[in-house]
Amino acid sequence: MSDEKKVWNESEAILHSLQDDILVTDTDGIILKVSEATEGIYNMKSNEMVGRSVYELEKEGVFTPILTPLVIKEKKKITLVQTTNNGDKLLVTGIPVFDQNDRLVRIVSYSHDVTELLNMKKYLTDIEDEMERVKSELEMLRNLQFDSDGMIATSTEMKKVLQLAMQVAEIDVNVLLLGETGVGKTHIAKFIHKKSSRKDGPFIEVNCGAIPEALFEAEFFGYESGAFTGAHSKGKMGLAELAEGGTLFLDEIGELSLANQVKILKFIQEKQFYRVGGTKLRTVDFRILAATNRDLEKAVEEKIFRHDLYFRLNVVPITIPPLRKRSTDIIPLMEYFLTYFSKKYHRERSLDEGVLHLLFTQEWRGNVRELINLIERLVVTSPKQLIEIENLPPHFRRSYPPETSVDDNNRSLNEILDSVEKQVLLKARKQYKTTIDMAKALGISQPSVFRKLKKYGID
Template sequence: MTESKKVWNENEAILHSLQDDILVTNTDGIILKVSEATGGIYNVKSEDMIGKSVYDLEKEGIFTPLLTPLVLKEKKKITLVQTSKEGKKLLVTGIPVFHEDGQLVRVVSYSHDVTELLNMKKYLTDMEDEMERVKSELEILRSRHYYSEGIIATSDEMKKVLQVALQVADVDVNVLLLGESGVGKSHIAKFIHNKSQRKAGPFIEVNCGAIPESLFEAEFFGYEPGSFTGADRKGKVGLAELAEGGTLFLDEIGELSQSNQVKILKFIQEKQFYRVGGTKQRKVDFRVLAATNRDLEVAIEKREFRQDLFFRLNVVPITIPPLRERTSDIITLIDYFVNYFCEKYDRQRTVDEAVIHQLLIQEWKGNVRELMNVIERLIVTSSKQLIEMENLPGQYIQHSGHLSGLAHEGQSLTDILEAVEEQVLKQARDKHKTTTQMAQCLGISQPSVVRKLKKYKIK
């Protein structure tokens, strides 16, 4: 009897010397023994737990979920993550204890506090996501060529555009940039981003017309590993996710299919999404800028564009006028592009006055982008320092001889430009009876014709 009591005390001493949570229950879930460390883990006194039911403790919120009934049911070792009343995460293992006749009589469980480990795992997961996002963003930036010429705004029309852009830059409002292809919508978008509070964040440009419809969702939202045949085995971060903390620029928004318009609308409204093949909801903090060269109101009438998406994007519309309606910018742009490409290709080139005259009277259907390409072509193909009429591509000398008799010696570029513009208007006035016909001929709006006729006092 004495020896038996001594052995029992030794077992008790061993039990309480352990720093882990050890708990013994019978098949009814009544706690028979606990280690002294158990109470500290669950923020209760260990001795108060003896005699209580684990089912009652769960109802009190001491811990959840219960392990004992699972071990009783499966009759084997089971491990799960349990949450304490204070929010601790415990990795709990339950082991069945059998009598010599094979009957299950006790359940012994022990646990380890893994709160810090789980927090660390979440932190590492978040860091991996962030690193993947940054890596993808850098890859996109490397694969794109960003032209850094800034914005030329000599004309009143462009100065007004920049004034409005500057006013809305510091407010997180959706902006819709409108204008023909090549007028500089993407540059205005970057201007707004760089003047906003999000300038330290990424500027992610999505060309909605360049991504095939079948791949748009995967490219825009990203995808999880093995989501579809041909998918990267590591998965991929989408363009939307890359815009975290910055600006998401949806270029050529009018080219989106109806089904993708619905997805974009939902994303803009909720600012959360799922990757393709994913179940984890992801949230993104971004500002939306969009651009199109289409008349979206006409597209809405034809049921090619969703009206609700249009209203969501068209909070502040900014229309960028075509180059032919801001001819005072042309000479400044020519001068800029000549200097830029001379430095880029290590050439010394100047443009003859007659060539400038020819460039001033073009329609520039491709706008600034077309002018830039023409200047670059002249710089790299001309063999002499002076670029003359013979260097111009044929389509740009079809109006040769229309402008003559203009003496420019000693005049500023602005004076030269105004003299050329005045002569062009006089020629158009002589040829056409109405300002509407003049506008169609010159490729500018009728109000612009009226304003310019008044400026030069042409009747």
């Protein structure tokens, strides 16, 4: 008896000397032995666990899931992640023990605390996700190449437009470009085409408002020889066929008549058509982009635009803000096109600071198109290298109150410019929160803004 007691005590000592959590159960899940290390893991004394069922302990929330039934079922080594009542994560391994008759009699499990490892894994996963997001954003910014295509995006509003355009460019989804006349819908459409997988294909622009209704079908779908009086003897390929493998841009889509809307809808849905006077069904592979300055939702309500065509086109709408709502783009746009037209016409020109401030305050009802036309006109007509206020068209100068007019004979030009500058600063002060934002919008340094505000006593 003394020898047996000595062996048993030795086994217990060995068991409790282990730093890992060791737990032995029978095939009914009753705990027979546990190591002392188990106490710190499950917050239970080892003598409180012995004789208890692992099924009961799971119900009490001591640990979950339990390993015993899995080992009994599979009769092989099983490993899983277990959660304790403290929220710790344990990597638990269960090993079946068989007697001399190959019957399963015990399940021995041991565990390692892997809470920190799992937290580290989650942290690394989060870091990888963040790096992937940043990488994607950097790639997008590299691909935007705003200035190379005359796409100036200093303002937050325009950056969002171009980022969305970049996202949809990669997918052959229908895009509807919305915005006032002159905001640059055609430029955005070309931008999407250039960044898409169809960039090597044609970009075919169809101005739906410029083609007479009676000629639209023949121009769009083409016609066979002898289709109508005056038709070309060999027939003619339509704009739809020319878009094969590329992008078909339907500009001013809101100007289409209801009859032509039906034809366009069928063509978009089926990508098949007949030429006028033809019997051969033709198929074309293209991507549709559309644009309008009209409120199509209102047009649908008024039943002058088909709702099914509207929903077919309006898969991804992109609204381009007017220039007056993205004023931080005004000066960069002026500088860009000033350089462009100076090179084009071989006439080196620059804008006086007063001109920059004066034009910055304009409403630009014609948006970017109006700005481009003005800069081109100034480059061509200005007799001197420096373009001054007196070189501006009269209606730009008349847009200000009399006291800021260059025609005021009672004040010097410097006094007039100071008055204009003060108005510009007052407007910018109301629109932007910081002098840094003001400086970006006005195209001058932040210290210059600070000095000018102090000069005019603007808080």
